[in-house]
Amino acid sequence: MNSASDLLAALGRYTRFCLSATRAVPFLNVREMLHQAYVMGVGSLVVLLAVGAFSGAMLTVQGFASLRAFGTSELLGMFIALGGVREVFPLIGAGCVGAKVGSAVASEVATLKIGQQIDALEVMAVDPMRFLVAPRLVACIVVTPLLVGACLLAGLVSSYLIATLQLGVDQGVFVSRLLENISLRDLVSALVKALGFGMLTGTLACWHGYAADAGAASVGQASNRTVVQAMVTGGVLNLFVSNVFYGGLL
């Protein structure tokens, strides 16, 4: 994409792809959708738990180091609630779902495309939108909030363990500061972010997989582009949702 008109043309192709995928959603193959959701969810759960645990650990250590300089390390629970639950866990969790699920779906669809198996589906009068794209899209939208929730829980548990066992913060103070600063609004904003991320990841992955032309290199290219664009657009979406929920936008 080296000029503005290329960018606009790609946006138009993406929008048309999204529209035809949405039109296929009411007719999707339910068994394929459940299978995809199972594969995505079970295949990514361990990775998401590990990502949540380690991002919680790094946030806790960094928050402790910053707060200790002001002699207020008992506020660590509040730091985790405000920084972790509102931003870091949803963003890193959803980014990791985008990387894991998005690149897997993109390379799968691209492999089917360059093996001319999508053409074979069309020859057999099976609509690839209903059979391939819509099930993956819906599965991605359903699975992303669940995985982000798992990531959030793992992050909270690991920041509790790091704060009490490694850093020696009082556990009662940590837990009460943590719980009194988590509200329903935080969880709703995390849910909205996860749903939006799921939509972006699913549509981008299927679109790039569908656009693969020929050769093994285009498979890698499709999965690479999916990850990069899902991360960038996801970051913009995160900023927007945070502004709506906390910054008084709209």
Next chain:
Amino acid sequence: MYKRQCLIKSAVFGAVLSSVACFEGYTAHRSAEGVGRASNRSVVSAILSILVANYVLNSLLYVGVVVPG
């Protein structure tokens, strides 16, 4: 103020990233599917190993691994 920590962290992340990506590419299967799987695995393991390295480096560089008590 934290220039040295910033440089150390980014240099370690660069080393982790490139070695993980080269390893996954080198051990990929000989098919178009293998290419896709290698790129998927390298993204996931790079994210994970960077988070692990970030936690370890944060502990070492900023806190000095505090032991309770």
